[in-house]
Amino acid sequence: MNTANLQLEGVLLALSRLLETMRNKGLLTSGEIETALAEAEDACRRDAACRTISPGQAEGVLFPIRFLRAATNRQEGPSPTFTDIATSIGEDKDRHG
Template sequence: MNTANLQLEGLLLATAALFGELKRKGQLDSSQIEAALDRADQGASARATELSDANQEAIRFPIRFLRQALRDDAGPLDYSTIAADIGRSLDLRANRSPGK
């Protein structure tokens, strides 16, 4: 595996843990965290026309990861499990699309 991928994995886990701690301490609530992730998603959407579908998904993956990791019922921070959940949700979404 590419070292950069491992570094991003660690960064996502650390960010999720920090957001979780801020939420537990009452510094940020779920709606504030969700609003911040919405802003990030909007930034990704702004580049959508210049990127392939795969690259758009790559940009959105960290946002989706943090959303999934910070869900109240998400359980422990396990990168492989969270990533697999995201993949399954994308598969479900693709199967429900009108063109399928």
């Protein structure tokens, strides 16, 4: 596996935990986190650079945002692994095309 991918996994897991901590401390609501990430995904879709790359590359750009959305929208319980979240994103994409 590419080292950059492993680094991205670590950064995404760390960011998801930070967002959860902010929510748990009342610094951000679940709605505020979801809105911010939805706005980031929308901005990416509107970006001309994202529209000129291949669909696979665009999915790669959107993946970190989708990861954080999935990680912060989960139910209470043990923290999911990177693989758990990535799999759920892939399954969701397959269901919604």
